[in-house]
Amino acid sequence: MSAQYEVLQVESLTGYVVGSLPVTGISYSETRNAAGACTVGIPLGAADPETLVPGRSALVVTRDDEPVWGGLLWTASADLAGGTLSLNASGWHSYYAGRVLHDGYTGSKDQASLLSDWYAACNVDGGISTDTSQVRARGQVRTRSWTKYELKPVSDAISELAEDEGGFSFRYETYWVDSTHVGNRVLISDPGGNAMPYPLTHTVNCNVTQVAYDATAMATRVYAVGADNGDGSKLVGIADNATLTGVMPTKHAVQTFSDVKATQPLIDKAAAIALAGRAPIAIPTLTLYPGQYNPTAFHPGDSGPVQVDSGYVRVLDDFVITERKTDVDTNGTEATSLSLANKELFTSAD
Known part of the structure; x- marks a missing residue:
């Protein structure tokens, strides 16, 4: 039996539930350390323009009466020819x-x-x-x-x-x-500290649709540049990736944090950037097999093993969920995809 979804119209300031919206489709996502998004389609005549107002209203998505997503309504787009209204919300962090x-x-x-x-x-x-x-x-x-x-x-x-x-x-x-x-x-x-409820294996309980490899962020040395000292000089934090020296050409990364006024925070930032730049980033995207799991059991920030053995792609490693996106059609059928990144990007070296 399909899960029962509902989209609630809410007053963003008070949290008061104005009512339920008749939807033609739902797409919602949670993103690690970011707002996430939700797009909902409704019939053009189904909303009251006096109460459903971008900036003042919020949307909450429920699954079997339990809230699974919430955020503020920022934009709405009316299609007069098609008779539909598209509502676009961002998660609470967007506020x-x-x-x-x-x-x-x-x-x-x-x-x-x-x-x-x-x-x-x-x-x-x-x-x-x-x-x-x-x-x-x-x-x-x-x-x-x-x-x-x-x-x-x-x-x-x-x-x-x-x-x-x-x-x-x-x-x-x-x-x-x-x-x-x-x-x-x-x-x-903790980054990657909570375990995913299930290990994920390509063609067993999920379909890995894509794996991207990206070396753009790799660096042998990182400079984190801070505030101006007032004499034309600036604070700088430096971190090195010693394991890359002699293995790849010297490559520098520079990021500016103009409001940081102490050296130690800049060193911390440089170390975090260097950690993320130790190796190419593997970025798998997968879809959960329909009906096998409650998609809300997988939270951005959770981590666990993902296994793929398909030609060039040979993966057996721990990954952190960076985004979970669920699309729901008019029949209540769910399609959930997960975006992931290497766990070691989020955990400090010993």
Whole structure:
């Protein structure tokens, strides 16, 4: 029996469920350390333009009455000839691209405490009430400092903290607060630290449709360039990939972080970039066999073994899920694809 899907129209500010939308198709995705997206088609006459308003409304997708995706409605496209309305939403994290630390911020504390501070600053000022109760201390102290004049976007602050060496994976979960309201919470985990529920093997329980190999990010030395010292010089953090010296031609990577004002965070960033540049990235894309698994059991940030033996492609390694995308047709039939990347890109060397 197919899962029963529903798309709820929600007030983004309060989480109040306005009602259910009659859909002609659903496509939703979760992306590691990013917002994810959802596109929904509805009949043109099915929505009330007074209540369904981009920027003010949110969409929540439920599967057998349980929320599996939520985010803000940012754009809508009406096809008058076809009589349809396409709704385009981005996950809850997209909201924080439009919030800045307008009072500035200075803190040196555990990563979890930094996150809690930033969400709290947004929640008390007309925010979307993101719950941080499940964000636990990680034993990773970081320092961040921005003046009020820098107007640091909160989404950038969160993403940059997550991508530091010793960083984390984050995602958002939508849940029922009560029978008429939904909420959203942020969850964090070690990069690749949560195990996928099942190992995935090509032609056994999934179909690996593509494997891409990319050496663009490989580097023998990485420079992370920070803020100007005021005399024309800039702070720089450096990290080397010693195992690549003499194996490949010298190759440098330079990234700029103009708002970083201390050397240690730049060294951390350089080390994280160097870690990702130790080897070519293998990027498999696969589809789960229909009806075999609940697709929501696979979360971005989870990791596990993937096996492929097909000509040039000989893979038996652990991969991290970077995106999960599910398409649902009018019959409720699900088609779920996973995008993955080598686990070692997300875990520090000993």
